[in-house]
Amino acid sequence: MEDSYRHRGMRRSLVKTLRAKGINSEAVLEAIGKVPRHFFFDNALLEHAYQDKAFPIGEGQTISQPFTVAFQSEKLNVASGDKVLEIGTGSGYQACVLMELGANVYTIEYNKVLYERTRNFLPKMGYKPRFFQGDGSKGLPRHAPFDKIIVTAGAPSVPESLIRQLNIGGVLIIPVGDNEKQKMLRLTKIDEKKIRKEEFDYFSFVPLKGEEGWGR
Template structure:
């Protein structure tokens, strides 16, 4: 799966992708720089490299997708990641979002429900030079053993906001999560304030694969 070369052509394609993201409203320089740096084509088979720098999601097997670059950039902007932030990612998937968070200087804890994807990505990302903390398990319940977190990002559509995740946020911490049905979800940013109060902000609609697990859609999408 790993494509070692990153040619001038690939870099030129990434610049084109960054221009598209800017046109769609992505403005944070650090996020754009991360997208510009990460060779997204290495997540694709050689025959599919043309798809790597299009602004669209793409299947990666196991009923999952590598997220649309705009979606990755949008969620990442909402998080406002700062160097040194302890970030929990729910849904490792291909690992592309983990790479973006690592490029922003975060310490990343990422958990994947699917055993096949977990094993594949756990081996693959270090080959690229990216080393988050990998976990296999039910991300809908968070990762309490390493809580609390500065930021939590959920990369699958949840039926509701899992209370476990809110409880694992530091005061001042931020959760970004898409909530809705199996077809479309509304993006939310929830900030944990003092005295356990929550600030809930609502953004655009997106379409994610379902969040699996006890606090998601169960063991498989309904």
């Protein structure tokens, strides 16, 4: 796997694009600038790697659009050392960005094929989150609580199990809506009974699978 001057130049151009689209966090932009996104693509598809768009990765899933990754990462407001749960490992690109931000990442994937592929691939890039395979809509209760939780698939509602697994002061980022589009929500756990909800733009994610998602 080669990360050439050309590749780094393409990443710098992508960072400029994201900045122009409203991503303001220098930490997030720097993280995007460090992760070699082309490693997730076949050589023949290199021109797609640093375009600001999602791209199929098989199993009905996609590698997320860089703007979406940057937007969720910015709203999550990751601090170095944060214990972060990612629901939907997918390609692993979002997990890499979170680790560049200093997060201690736990990531769970429903699809066994993607889980095995990404679990074997990310360490070759130098990224070693803690991988789990299973129903992400239930979170990872035995490893809770978490400082931050990020859901990278569209959910019909906010799973209560995820709220329970947040630390006091913790933040959950989740896209909620129907199968076509979802509104990005940020939920901050003020105390055990009080949640502050903020709403942002609409996005289009693949459906969350699991008991509290769109089914299997």
